[in-house]
Amino acid sequence: MANNSSAKAKIQRFGNFLSSMVLPNIGAFIAWGLITALFIPTGWMPNAYFAKLVGPMITYLLPILIGYQGGKLVYDTRGGVVGAIATAGVVVGASIPMFLGAMVMGPLGGWLIKKFDKLVDGKIPTGFEMLVNNFSSGILGGGLSLLAFTYIEPLVAGVSTGLGNIAQAITDAGLLPLIAIVVEPAKILFLNNAINHGVLSPLGIQQAASAGKSIFFLLEPNPGPGLGILLAFWLYAKGTAKQSAPGAIIIHFLGGIHEIYFPYVLMKPLLLLAVIAGGIAGDLTFVVLHAGLVAAPSPGSIISLMAMSPKGGQLPVLAGVAVATAVSFLVASIIIKRDPQGEDIEEAQAKVKDMKAESKGQTIAEATTGDVKLIVFACDAGMGSSAMGESILKKALKDAGITGIDVSHSPVDSIPGNADVVFTQENLYERAKKSAKTDRILTVKNFLDRARYDEFISQLKK
Known part of the structure; x- marks a missing residue:
């Protein structure tokens, strides 16, 4: 059992690392997608002059943005610079977009320059620090770039082409909808960003x-299964689950926060059967109607899906979302009707909260005493659900008349060192404990749980 948990944690960390290279650059991907959708010959507003941007981007x-981010994750800005230089070696002369190569060379460059700096730490003569720093990053980055251009690029190109061919063969065989058997449960385990941005998006960009x-681009962001x-x-x-569902629908479908x-x-x-059935039905509809997007939609909102649809491609996308919603709804309805009350969502949250407090040997009051200047909400990618929690707590603090406390959000693996209190999801507690320098880590099952924050504020006042 321990081995399974350890393997799962390693997979989560690896998947989070991959997605963390892509997520901060989503704005650039959307910019490229919009330019592509608008100005290519088959776009909404064909323009040969503006279409020249599509290829170089x-x-x-x-x-190179991904390579920079990968290096930065390993060794801050210095690692990012070396990672970007190394990535240039795999993109120059490549016949396909080198996202996989960037995910290899970026972190490798950051790791190597980190090792070099550790090796020479304390051994550089006074006054030569800047000279050594600049030349070491330039020489190492340049050498990695030459290595990547000569050896890594052909290897990665072969792997990327092979993966693309396998994915296309699965699609042609009509088996692609079955990927929902893996994707939908993985989303519930908060591996959604890792799957979408770490695996599916690079394949989608190549295609x-x-x-x-x-x-x-449609397999993971489809809001249909969750909407159902x-x-x-x-x-x-x-109970509370019924009362909270309408607000959750708006946030999920329009806001794109699937969490x-x-x-x-x-x-x-048992509702896993509903989301799997909805995912398979939606993906099958996408395949039959030849649906597709020009770039990855982020967040997974129906608005993002429509914006990333090619000219004339909105109806197939809408059809897939509608079918996924209907099938998921039908299966879920049967399950919920058998036990309409079930476990109240607040009761479930309270039980988990008590168990967490007992296991850590501390109460919420004990976890929130002392001076609090910065509260950080940490989720897997540090963008979606944690931002919602931040917004809710800010309003709650304002309503309570509490000032002088900053509230922010971040990825769970890079929590700011000056955070006094951290809110994170229950399944991310162990990762937050390793990343945060504070031991005041509070877990929530749902970042929209206002009652959890009211309880925290009442303890804060005391």
Whole structure:
């Protein structure tokens, strides 16, 4: 059992690292997607002059941004610079977008320059620090770039082409919808960003570069399965889960924050059948109708899906979302009708909270005493659900008349060192404990749980 938990944690960390290279650069991907959708010959506003941006952006800009971010994750800005130089070696002359190569060379460059700095620490004569720092990063980055250009690029190109061919073969065989059997449960385990941005998006970008769109951009962000779950809770459940479902629907479907429906599934694990069925039905619809997007939608909102749809491609996308919603809703309705009350969402949160407090040997009051200047919300990617929690707590602090406390959000693996209190999801507690320098780490099952924050504020006042 311990080995399984350890393996799962390692997979989560690896997946989070991959997605952390892509997520901060999503704005650049969206910019490229919009320019592509608008100005290519088959776009909404064909323009040969502006379309010249499409090729260089996907060939050079996006991979180098990923390489820089990968190096920065390992060794801050200095690692990012070396990672970007090393990534240039795999993108120059490549016949396909080198996102996989960037994910290799970026972290490698950051790791090597970190090792070099550790090796020469304390051995550089006074006055020569800047000279050594600049030349070491230049020489190492340049050498890695030459190595990547000569050896790594052909190897990665072969691997990328092979993966693309396998993915295309699965699609042609009509088996792609079955990927929902893996994707949908993985989302509930908060591996959604790792799967989408670490695996599916690079495949989608490669396919979109040649075909103008890709179905891989639709497999994980489809809001249909989650929407079906929330609709079923709204109509057939009882208690707090029923009352909170309408607000969750708006946040999920329009805001694109899929994490909002995960606690509902975790309350009734049998609902995994509903999201899997909805995912398979939606993906099958996408395949049959040849749906696809020009770039990765982020967040997974219906608005983002429509914005990233190619000209004339909105109806197939909408059809896939609608079918996924309907199938998920039907299956979930049967499950919820059998036990409409089930475990109340607040009761479930309270039980977990008590168990966590007992296991750590501390109460909430003990965890929140002392001076608090910075509160950080930490989620897997540090962008979606944690930002919602930040917003809710800021308002709660303002309503309570408490000032002088900053509230921010961050990825769970890079919590700021000056954080006094950290809020994170229950399944991320161990990772938060390793990343945070404070021992005041409070867990929540749902970042929208206002009652949890009211309890924290009442203790803070005392």
